Amino acid sequence: MNIVDLLSTLLADEIYSRPGSGTDNHARMLRRVQHHIEANLADPLLGPDAIAAAHHMATRTLHKIFSASSLTVAGWIRERRLEACRRDLADPLCAHVGIGQIGVRWGLIDAAHFSRIFRAAFGASPSNYRQDPGALMR
Incomplete structure (x- = not known):
């Protein structure tokens, strides 16, 4: 199952990073992070700090990216x-x-x-x- 998740993450990243996809940078980063979470749900250490580090951003930036959605980073992971x-x-x-x-x-x-x-x-x-x-x- 993890291979499928990894492939879907890679494909989504490719699709969302193409110019002219109609998706702004914020939404593209949100989807990239969500795919990362999906691919790493089994990791008990998965949390905002680890996710931010994996995406080379500050934890505060990660929380800002999720601020437009209805859930926090931790809430999305839990769900x-x-x-x-x-x-x-x-x-x-x-x-x-x-x-x-x-x-x-x-x-x-x-x-x-x-x-x-x-x-x-x-x-x-x-x-x-x-x-x-x-x-x-x-």
């Missing part, structure tokens, strides 16, 4: 991680993978924290969601 966990918990092919392992797979290494933020985001614990993923869709 993407939780969505990946939700997807894995509903996937029958991941039924053999422990709930804690799914959290770790997506950079959420503290099981209690993972359970707490998952419940806050989706209204059910990860184990309850795994038992009946359709319940949250009703």
